[in-house]
Amino acid sequence: MKEFKDKIAVITGAASGIGRGLAERCAREGMKVVLADIEEPALFQTQKELQASGAKVLAVRTDVSKASDVEALAQKTMDTFGAVHLLFNNAGIGTVGTIWESTLADWEWIIGVNLWGVIHGLRAFVPIMLAQDTQGHIVNTASIAGLTTGLSAYGVTKHAVVALSEQLYHSLAHLNAKVKASVLCPGFVKTLIMEAERNRPVELQNETTRILTPEEEAIVQYMHQAVQAGMSPQHAADHVFQAIREERFYIFTHPEYNAAVHKRMEDILQQRNPSNPFQS
Ligand SMILES: NC(=O)c1ccc[n+]([C@@H]2O[C@H](COP(=O)([O-])OP(=O)(O)OC[C@H]3O[C@@H](n4cnc5c(N)ncnc54)[C@H](O)[C@@H]3O)[C@@H](O)[C@H]2O)c1
Incomplete structure (x- = not known):
């Protein structure tokens, strides 16, 4: 897709971080923008600010982990704008803890948002986009953690999003x-991802707060600092739009992690035990 003006973009997780960066970029390209997010105040604030810049904007409170919410989002998009050309399945959250210490609530929450959210987005929007028979593009947000090892439940969901996206690519x-x-x-990327707990639904709250081990604390500290020092969401959006224009499937924003991806691929092919992605 090379022409964006007057086309329609749908973005999940649009009220913050990468999603907000994508929404601003879509507005600047002259697109009509549909913002979907679970966090209502930030969602409507984003809508107000984008409208003030002159964009046509629809904001729909959506929990992407719920099929009915995403189907309603598709319906409202069609009722309001009548088409969809760009779909960003971007909403995501992170949790802390090993595979066995993550609670059932942690697993349900992270798989619900990070994986089911993308599946619901594809099931609701791909048939509409195919039926239109116009140029369109879908971008699923995974992570470099979807191509390396070692980031627990989060990495599991992001590997799944990479696999799902590859399957989508082949089917299309x-x-x-x-x-x-x-x-x-x-x-x-410099976002609010480390404050993801703000959006955990009441029914998936943990009954007790587990005290983190010193190793987990160290990882959390490292992640906080790395996110704070991360790329701007606007810069990430530049990478995304360049890839859409070039019809490029894999969108990498940080070439410094290529070596970690390479190491994992080599580990697999040489049947070596998994390398630590944090060690060069
Ligand atoms: N920030 C990073 O360093 C980084 C790196 C790799 C991948 N990602 C991925 O980027 C995506 C965006 O995250 P971000 O970093 O911008 O974080 P963020 O917290 O700033 O933004 C995420 C948005 O998703 C929304 N959201 C959360 N749960 C939702 C739900 N159930 N339904 C709808 N919306 C929901 C939040 O309200 C928020 O607006 C995520 O998929 C994340 O995993 C982030």
């Missing part, structure tokens, strides 16, 4: 569709 190519697909695999 098989149909010779005008709709293309990409997977966004960023390194650290």
Whole structure:
């Protein structure tokens, strides 16, 4: 897709961070923008600010982990703007803890948002986009953690998003569709991802707060600092739009992590035990 003006973009997780950066960029390209997010005050604030810049904006409170919410989002998008050309399945959250210490609530929450959120987005919007028979593009936000090892439940969901996106790419190519697909695999971006707990639903709250081990504390500290020092969401959006224009599937924003991806691929091919992605 190379022409964006007057086309329609749908962005989940649009009220903060990377999603907000994408929404601003879509507005600047002259697109009509549909903002979907679970955090209402930030959602409506984003809508107000984008409208003030002259964009046509629809904001829909959406929990992407719920199929009915995402189906309603698709319906409202069609009722308001009548088409969808760009879809960003971007909403995501992070949790802390090993595979076995993550609670069932942690697992349900992170798989619900990070994986089911993307599945619901594809099930609700791809049939509409295919039926339009116009140029379109879908970008699923995974992470560089979807291509390396070692980041626990979060990494598990992001590996799944990469696999899902690759499958989507093949299915669209098989149909010779005008709709293309990409997977966004960023390194650290300066967002509110480390405050993801703000959006954990009441029914998935943990009954007790587990005291983190010193190793977990160290990882959390490292992540906080790395996110704070991360790339701006606007810069990440530049990478995304360049990839859409080039119809490029893999979107890497941080070439410094290529070596970690390479090491994992080599580990697999040489049947070596998994390397630590944090050690060069
Ligand atoms: N920030 C990073 O360093 C980084 C790196 C790699 C990948 N990512 C991915 O980027 C995506 C965006 O995250 P971000 O870093 O901008 O964080 P963020 O917290 O700033 O933004 C995430 C947005 O998703 C929304 N959200 C959370 N749960 C939701 C739900 N159930 N339904 C709808 N919206 C929901 C939040 O309200 C928020 O507005 C995520 O998928 C994340 O995993 C982030």
